[in-house]
Structures are given as structure tokens and as C-alpha cells.
Amino acid sequence: MTAVRDMVSKVAHDLRDDIDNVARRNAQAISLQVPELHAARLEEILLISCRANTIVVLDALIAGVPPESVELSAEALGHIRTLVVYGIALDVVSRAYRVGAYDTMERWSKAVTDRFATDAKAVPTATYGTRFVLTWMDRVLAQMAHEFKAEDERITRERALRQLADVRLLLSSDPANLTSIEARLGYRLAGKHQAVVLRRTGVAVDLAHAARALFTGPTPLQIPFDDSTLWCWGSGPVRDAEVPGVWVGVGRVRPGLDGFRASHAEATEALRVAELNPAGAVALIENVAVTALCVVDPHRALEFVTGALGPLMATTDAAQRQRDTLQAFLEVGGNSRQAGTRLGLHHNTVRYRLTQIEELLERPISPQRLELELALRLFDDLGIATHAPHA
Template sequence: MPPPLSASVIHRKHGRELALFGFVDEATNQGVTATTVKWSMRIRIIDHLDSCRHHVAMHVLPGGDEIQATVQAVAGELVPRCPALAEDATRLITDRVGEARQPGIEDIVLATCRANTLIVLDYLARGVPLEMFTPSAEVVERTRTLVQRGLPLTAVIRGYRIGAHRLTEQWSDAVYAYGPNDRRSVEVAKAGTSYILSWLDLMTERISEEYRNEDERLARERSLSHLEDVRRVLSGPDTDVDNATNRLGYRLSGRHTAIVLRALTNDADAGASLEAAVRELGRATRTPGLTVRVDIRTMWCWLPGPAGDNPRVPPPSVPVLVAIGNPANGLDGFRHSHREALDALRVSEMTAPSTAMVTYYRDVDIAAMCSIVPERCQEFVSSELGTLTSNDRTTRRIRETLMAFYASNSNFRATAANLGIHHNTVRYRLEQAELAIGRPVGERRLALELALHLAHVIGIVDGEIPRASIR
């Protein structure tokens, strides 16, 4: 055998390939050890790693019958040593992955290494093609446990890469000890290494999927539990404020501004839109608060005061409605501001919006109270405005002029100045308004002004307040 090369020479010649597989850090050379450079045969294996990684899982062991038979024989020699090999890999993993050194995690890593080492060597010994491979029930369950213990996916995948790297080293040791003493040893080593790397490719993909599924399941459970806690606070007559504060991680005895977000779409993008809107809201207010997902389209939020008082936020860049209640104090304020935000959302939805918008309860409080029963609201507006409910340009101008007239204390010249038109134009438009409603504009002014306000806030489409979007 040629003399071994130094770690620095290996890193200089093969650092890119080793880093590609996550076996070493290309910049720091971490992971290149004396074991890695024991024989020049390993150098030749590394030279072939680039081609090996194209042997994706769906294949039988490469090489002819003689090479495959030798691979199976070498693997057969290793199978009885699986417990020791797994313990060796576990020590390496816990040494290099800090998260794996948590109490109880090392036992899970060891059990996973034992299961994985056994199945890989058993498949190699029996010549089983990798398309037959599925993670064992034990490995899947261990992965779920790691999620529950809070181990990040990056740490799990790094552990798998370190373990696979160690197994390729153990494989080359076994080929040196049990394999042929000629050039065939390189082919045997390549075949086993290719198999292990292909297994790693398959395993990381499937374990990542299992990890994400379990993570999503836990998130749903946490979200549902959190939502139930919030619902009890909103409706419970005998809420223990201190206990609820601890459960929610949000101080209920302080000052609050409630916000409700509703996605305009009802598809798979709704959740992503809500999350994006919440992030934008956080940047705009710079105030961490309480957020709870209610359904696929809806989120409830509370911002603590005084930073949460009267927040002015821009419309989100995503298709989401934002409704904001008035600031209020204590547990009652937590509930009251939330009811106001829900009412503001109801009013904004009645306008049949097609783009993102922000609605403040203080701007629509009258419309919110008057439109609790939308059909009665519609009847009232139609009765008071008559043909002024038409939505053509001329009628809109008449409504706007009449609202400005009332806002100017029924002063013609002040109205004209505010609108930038001649006072005679104001007189003409008011005459047209009286024809439309069938009475003088000074008669039943309160009812007429309220009807104009409702039509302005909620909107009129083809002579009616929008009904299709009423929920």
C-alpha cells in the first residue's frame, strides 16, 4: 500500500467533494481525521465520489457478479459488528452535533444508528436494491421523538451525514480486512460507498418529510390548544387573569388593541398571506403581541399598550383585510377591543373589497352598529335615499355634495369652498337631491345624514349595499 497522505493534502485535493456531502467544512477542514487518510485506497474512493452521487437510489449494487458477491461477503462480515459500529458512529455524532448532547437525545441517536447501520449492511449483504428501501418503523418513531424534543431538522440531517461518512470509513476498513488483495478492492469499496451515499440521499429525503409532518402536527396541536385558551378568555365568566396570562404568555391586565386579519383568498395561499401580513404588522408597530390562528383564512391578534395605542399601519402587500379595534384596558378591554375589531372586519367585508385594506373601528363604528342586520340596513338606506342610491357618476357627486353641505353646517358658500366649486353649483345639486329623495334636505336630516354615511362607508353597487359578501 502507498503511504498515507496528510490531512492538509487530502483537504487541498478533495475538500470540495467532502464538503459537498457535508462530511467536512471546506473552509476549516473540520472532519478530516487520521482515520480518513489511513490508506490511499480511500483517496481513490474520494476521487470517484462525484460519479457516485449520480447513482441515485434506484439501482442494484454496481459492478459485475464477482464484485457484487464480494460486496455481499464483506457486508456479511460486518453485520455481527453492527452494535459496535453504531456506538462508534454515535460517539462521533454527539461529539460534532451539539444539540445531540442533550439529556435523553444520545440514547435516541444510538438507537437510530443501530437500526440504520443494521438495515444498510443487511441490504448490502443480501444484495437488496435500494428501491426496496423504506425507513423502519423504529427510525420513523425516533425521528418523531426528536421533533418532540425540539431537535432542529438541520441537526438531524447533519447527524445522518456524519453517520454515513463514518460508515463509509468503516466499510473501507472492512474491504481492507476482508476483501481481495488486488485492484478489485477498489471496485468493491466504490460499490459499497456508492450504495451508502445513495441510501443517505434517500434517507435524508424521507426523514425530512417525516420530520416536517410531525412538526406540522405538533404545530396544529399547539395552535388548537392556544386557540381554545383564547376562546375561554373571551367567553369565560370566571377567568383567572394571572393563570390565563401564564398560559397565553401575554399580560391580560394591561392595555390592548385587538386586530383581526382575514385573507381574501380561500386557497392554499391564504395561510402564507396571513403569515406575511402578521410579519408586516410586526415591523410596522414594532410591538410583539399575542397572535392566534383561527382558521385557514383568519388570525386574531392583540398588541399591548401604550405602544399598541392607535396603531397606524399601511395596507399589507398581500391580499389580506386588517381590522383594528379601539385600545382598551384589562380583561374587559381585551374582549371589547376584539369585538370592535370583528365588527370592523364585518363592515370592511360588506364593501366587497378585492385588494388589501385596513379598517379602524373608530372610523366605521356607526356603520358597524347599524349594519348588524344587513337586510334592515339595506332597507333603511334605500328608504331614505330613494334614487340617490344609484351608482352613476352624477348621483355620486350629488351624494358627496349633500354630505359636504351637512358637514359645513348647511352653508352654501362654505360647502362650495370645501369642494372647490361655485356656490350656485351647490344649490343646483341640492335641488337634484331633493327631487331624488322627495323632500327638502333639511327635513329628517339626522336619518338622511345617517343613510348617506352608511352608503359612503359600506358602499353601493347597482343601487344596493353589497350583499354577496355579507357573512
């Protein structure tokens, strides 16, 4: 075994003395078989990485260091971070490392043959170097994947923070560098905008996927505000669809930078209404504008509805019929015949129910039409029946 190690060290010295040619041939092999790197004009980085990694491997072979102890060179680690910035995918880099490792093994076998062609220990010497490189490759591929992921996550976080800063600036002022902000965001501000704000209810939901499902047009601008909230803008229209586990507020479609801001403000208002449903809900501002105005203080809103509807808040079928009757009566301007037509009831039945309602409320309906209509609207939008007493 000592003789094999001596031979391994001598072959590694031979290759080490010719490191510039070895590294250049290694880089050429990778460039030919991994054209993505050639297309990105990364030949210089590739050559430096090949040289640094080859030196690490050969020095370990010379010193008798086991492959399990050999890690990526500092230069290679730095270049991996650069490749992430250039948008080179992990599978491309992994493929390049494999091609480089196989080329190194071929060079190793040739060097063993050139120096020890007639020696009986030539085969075990070639085998030792080949196994060394394979073991090293498996180790560094795992290390590289870890570094690649860490760098990708760091860049993603930094990009998200820069984009959030740009959007905050757009929402609060009229920046002079709109063109550069548009370029960083990848989003045009001159067109029409419909803003959406999504927030998790607490369950594990991919907010970005939920946002893409809501917008019917191109992929929207998505800005993570925090771990549970996502701000979005798109050209609209947004689907009025259920998104389980998510509260969604939707603004109106509005033009220009002012519309970008106004629609976001509306989406934030609508979100406040959606958040009153524990299971998640989608609230469009055109449907809940009045409710959003009234629930700046949800506790006060509940007190208002309770004071206005009282016994009509019960979750019984009878209370539901009374609320439906009162709603129809108010929507047609207080005409019991028209309310009956809308409900499919005789007008006398409507009058009888209205009398029952006035008895339950202990006051006439007419003087408090606006109050009752608003209370019914809030009752429906806020799901207040879940708080209501059972009759």
C-alpha cells in the same frame, strides 16, 4: 460477482458482530460535527438511531437486499418525530445523516482492508459497500424529509388547536390558570391589546404575513380560526393600510383581559363592514362603529340608504356634487354659509344645490337630517354606489 457478494456478506457480518462499537463511534462522529444535537442533549436518541440504522444497512448487505429496498428503521422514524418536537431543524438532521453515512463508509473500507487486504476483490467489495450506503442515504434522506414535514405539520395543527381552545376560553370566561395559558400562547394578558381579524376574500394570501405587516410593534399573537380567518392581538397601533385580497377588522386598544375580549368583539364588528367591499378593505372600529351597528342585516341597510337618498345614489358627477354639498351642509349644522366656506363655493350656490336636492328627494332636508347623515355615512362605508342607478 458471486465472490464479491460473499465477501460483502462476510464484512457485514464482522461489523454486525461489533455493532455496539460501530454505532457508538458513528454517534460520536455525528456529535462532533453536528453540535446542535449535542447542545440539545440528544446523545441517547442519537446512539439508538445510529445502532438501528446501521443494523438495517448491515442486515441488507448480508442478505443481498438492494439499497433501493431499504428504508429507515422504525426506531429512526420515531426519533425523527422526537427531533421535530425538540425543535431540531430538518437541515441539521440531514447533516447528521450524511456525517453518519460517511463514517459508515469509512468503517466499511477499513473492515474490508482488515479482512481482505491481499485479495484482488477487496477493491470491488469496498466499492460495493460504499455505493450501497450512498444509495441508501439518498433514499432515506427523501423519506426522512417527508416524515419530518408530516410531523411538523401535525405538531403545528395540534398547537394551533390548543391555542384556539385557550383563546376561546379567554373570550368566554375568567380562567383560573391564566399563567399557564399565557405560557402556551407566548402572550401576556396584563398589558394593552389591539385585536385584528383578517379574512381572505378568496384569493391566495398569506394571512400571517399580512398581519405582521399591519402591526407596528412586536409580532402579534396569531390564532388561525379556520382556513380563511386569522385572529390577532398585539399592543398596537395598527397601520391603516390597504391589504389586497383581505378583509380586515380592527378593534380599539384596550387594557387587560377585558380589553382582550372587547377589542376582539370590536374587530369582529368592523370586519363585517370590511366584508362589504368585494376587493378587500381595512375597517377600524372607530371609523365604522355606526356602520357596523347598522349592517347586522346588510340588505336592510341597503334598503334604508336607498329609501333615504334615492336619486342621490347615482354614480354621475352631478350626484356626487350633490352628496358632497349635502354632507357639508349637515356637518356644519345646516348653515349654508359655513358649508360654502368648507366647499369653496358661494353660499347662494350651496342654497341652489340644496333646493335641487329637495326637489329630487321630494321632501325638505331639515326634518330628516339624522336620517340623511346616516344614509350618507353608510353610502360611503359600504360602497353602495356600485349598486346605485345611473342617471
